[in-house]
Amino acid sequence: MSDRESQRTAIARQLGRRGRLVAEVVGDEGRPDLSAALALCRRHGATLLMAELGEWGDDPAFLRALGGDLRRWNLRFCALDRPEASELTLGIMAAVAEAEARLGVVRTPDTMARRREFYARFTADRRKRALPGNGEGLTVGGVRPLAEARGPGTARSRERAEDVAPILTEIRAAGAETLEQVAHALNALGIPAARGRRWYPMQVTRIEKRLAAVG
Secondary structure (H helix, E strand, C coil), X not given: CCHHHXXXXXXXXXXXXXXXXXXXXXXXXXXXXXXXXXXXXXXXXXXXXXCCCHHHHHCHHHHHHHHHHHHHCCCCEEECCCCCCCCCCHHHHHHHHHHHHHHCCCCCHHHHHHHHXXXXXXXHHHHHHHCCCCCCCCCCCXXXXXXXXXXXXXXXXXXXXXXXXXXXXXHHHCCCCCHHHHHHHHHHCCCCXXXXXXXXXXXXXXXXXXXXXXX
């Protein structure tokens, strides 16, 4: 069985009785051009389903661009080889990939497993909240204002805050509203707090205050 036949079989298994394939768009060997697929999804109100996200799942520019398009047109996303990825997590994935080297994050099997579990639960929770009748819709991109600043802190603390800022922004934009939710997300993603400790709501508050002070 060829790779394409294997992908079609996997797609058919994924869809099952829950949906149908509107169209198939085959990309080139290089960087995926999803413009045609996105146009079809907009026309039919369909989910963008990729057979393989592959190496593009670690490309911040690709993830951020795709996530922006999906948010702009209110479309859903799924990848067969990365089922934890969704339109709600692509921006977070991009920010984490960019920050790993700066923050000294080492990818381990345990770290990646915790990330995958977090992305899956985060997506399920946010989609559930966005359903009609739940009384709490998700406003994608609606980031809560940063806490009021009380002082800029030390140069080192400001640098640390700026390193974490893109991840905080994406977590907020994806729908995390409380300090507890943000702290949990940072811990699940394997982002170390100061001195390698766990994140707690008070630490998130301090980071946001520092960002507000310099911003």
